Amino acid sequence: MIFLVNLREPFEFEFFRHALLGATMVGALTGLVGVFVVLRRMSYIGHGMSHSIFGGAVVGYVAGINFYVAAGVWGFLSALLINQTTRKRQIGADAAIGIITTASFALGVALISRASSVTRNFDAALFGNLLGVSTSDLWVIAGVLAFTLAVVFFFYKQILFLTFDSEVAPVYGVPAGWIDTIFSLVLAATIIASIRIMGVTLIAASLVIPPVIARLLTDRFAVMLVVSSALGAVIAFVGMFISYYFDVASGASIVLLAAAIFALTIGYVTIRNWIRFGRPIAGTRKLTSAESQALFD
């Protein structure tokens, strides 16, 4: 009973209700977008873009421009630049992304160290804070989530094809350029909408961990989308209570919880496969004939 009372306690505060609703939506959003980030092997891009957007947000703050406008424009331009850079063969894509995004991040840090009034929000920007979620933030998160759901729903077949086989999809008429651009826009919008709750340094983890857990549990793309989104939402929901009760940054509590669930999932899948195949194998897939043969060797 005492436990139930304690669970109700944070709901008395408007800031917590806002943060909980915002985090749950952000969790679902990053879980959904993360499926494409993981399957397209773009985890590093998600990480880099959050750092890049941080630079844009600080530039916007110093110049007196609205956070979402500054971060949005900066983020979208960064995404396009990253997209273009990854197509160049002369420089490794990871190196090019590292240069672009860390330079942008460094610009933000340099501006912050010049303007002392911003410094107190520095930790919140890096690691997330449940105090800073306003009603307008909730509307932005809801808008990005609705837009992303609409994009995934109406372009599902094309996105699936392009994610699976980026070489052949354009041959079959899939407008790869347009879909890549829309995806860059969605990714940038997701990071901007999530930045206050998750923090710059931890967004990448929320984009990666729920889809990876979902991938361990299913071999179906559509199921992976649903499981990853649901997991992201539940982890963020529970993570906010951990943040409140243990007084830790919201981004950190969400990511630590996600990592713990990932470890448990790996353990569960390994034990399940041990029982099924007689050997501990992490992963849900059925064995290939060569692997099946190897088990009996």
Added chain:
Amino acid sequence: MTQQNSQGYIVRLAGLSAGYEGKPVVSDVNMAIRPGEFVGIVGPSGSGKTTLMKVILGSVAVYDGAAEVEGRAVSLRHRPSVGYVPQLETIDWNFPVSVEEVVMMGRSMQSGIWPWPRKEDKAEMTRLLERLGIAQFRRQHIRNLSGGQQQRVFLARALIRNPRLLILDEPTSGVDIKTRDDILHLLVELNREGVTVILSTHELNAVAAHLPRVICINRGIVADGRPSEIFTTEVLRETYGGDMVVVKQDGMTLVADSPHFFDDAHSHAETAPVNG
């Protein structure tokens, strides 16, 4: 150009130079294929087989000359409607998709805005999977299939578009002899139904046994004609840069590596210092 195509070519390359990032991979290619032909493209790795196919698909930049499919110029902006089966080495086998999802990708631009397939698309997919003998695997993950079955899945994805031109990049690579034979017989069957087939391969004997026309390339066309006519030691030396033995027996053309003979003295001479 139009005059040439009115003569009935489904593919026509004239004085073609194409490649990547400004560097031509193939140069001065002249080639014309009529509807209903079955053509094999052979050549060493890096000779431009895949590049030539990608030119026809509109995936590679043309630097010089002309490339036309069904009478229309092909470019990165104007891609023809053809069926394409890529090299299976390029596929991510851990991607979470089932056989039917892969096949339906072939209709992703024709089957409406809803994420689920239409009834007629599902019916067509079922018909194709049954024809190719893989209907029982429709809900399986693609990784769980054998090499030949996987090749059929990607063939079904190409065929669900009802293409008049089918292009396959090394469809017999990495499969056993029986599977290779099955795949080639299936392609011959499709060709008899009117589908023009172009494939690239390293299997010279399979080409000689199954295909009426072969094009040898090495950054340009070396020879073009019937395998029995153009598979000669000279042509193969020019194509591959090495000696090969061509044997004609019982109406068949067989190509073999030029053997290396080692006598006992040579073997001992080579191994003695090591053992000593």
